[in-house]
Amino acid sequence: MNLAERVAPGQMVGLLKLRVLRGVNLAVRDLWSSDPYVILKMGKQKLKTRVIKCNTNPVWNEELTLYVEDPTLPVRLEVYDKDTFSLDDRMGNAEFDIHPFVEAVKMNLEGLPNGIIIRKVVPCRRNCLAEESHVYWTDGEVVQDLVLRLRNVECGEVELQLHWISIPECFRPAAPQGQTADFCNANCLVRLTNSGILPRMLRKNAAASRTTQFQET
Numbered sequence: 001m002n003l004a005e006r007v008a009p010g011q012m013v014g015l016l017k018l019r020v021l022r023g024v025n026l027a028v029r030d031l032w033s034s035d036p037y038v039i040l041k042m043g044k045q046k047l048k049t050r051v052i053k054c055n056t057n058p059v060w061n062e063e064l065t066l067y068v069e070d071p072t073l074p075v076r077l078e079v080y081d082k083d084t085f086s087l088d089d090r091m092g093n094a095e096f097d098i099h100p101f102v103e104a105v106k107m108n109l110e111g112l113p114n115g116i117i118i119r120k121v122v123p124c125r126r127n128c129l130a131e132e133s134h135v136y137w138t139d140g141e142v143v144q145d146l147v148l149r150l151r152n153v154e155c156g157e158v159e160l161q162l163h164w165i166s167i168p169e170c171f172r173p174a175a176p177q178g179q180t181a182d183f184c185n186a187n188c189l190v191r192l193t194n195s196g197i198l199p200r201m202l203r204k205n206a207a208a209s210r211t212t213q214f215q216e217t
């Protein structure tokens with residue numbers, strides 16, 4: 001069976017775990033340095049990392065989770081410098097497409113050797129990649145590494161890693177009449193969290209993946 005034949009039909013609904021690893025050579029927005037944090041947006045969802053003070057090479061190594069119902073929506077990333085007495089300063093932005101990653105998640109990859117590369121995404125004018133990005137199979141899950149070159153700023157890159165958690169059909173939200181998909185998605189996350197299902201899924205996923213933790217060098 002080749003890779004193309006492993007693609008399963010049907011819509012993908014699940015949780016996208018974004019591990020925001022670090023920033024490299026970010027812009028200076030205070031006197032000598034910056035206090036950077038990252039905002040991730042998809043549709044109307046918005047998540048934020050913690051602020052790392054006085055560091056233009058910050059290591060966040062922080063996991064943020066988005067609910068994904070429409071994998072055609074891009075993920076937007078913005079970096080800001082936290083300021084106490086004025087508005088936070090912009091430190092650039094980027095966006096990326098999760099379609100190649102989600103297509104790989106749809107495949108039945110059980111039995112493939114560890115570390116095998118499923119897809120490669122090359123840097124081009126239409127994306128924000130600083131270097132070739134690999135979607136690969138490791139420790140029983142699909143992972144994608146991304147190095148994003150920030151736009152609208154003099155310098156800076158952000159490194160991310162993508163993981164996926166499928167949501168069983170029975171826990172997916174049904175859209176009540178008159179409500180938007182985003183309303184349902186937010187409610188689904190709250191329901192999954194409150195019922196203990198999401199924490200259990202995250203624990204199970206973490207135990208199964210044994211993903212190598214990013215280490216500060």
Ligand SMILES: [Ca+2]
Pocket residue numbers: 029030034035081082083084
């Ligand atoms: Ca600042």
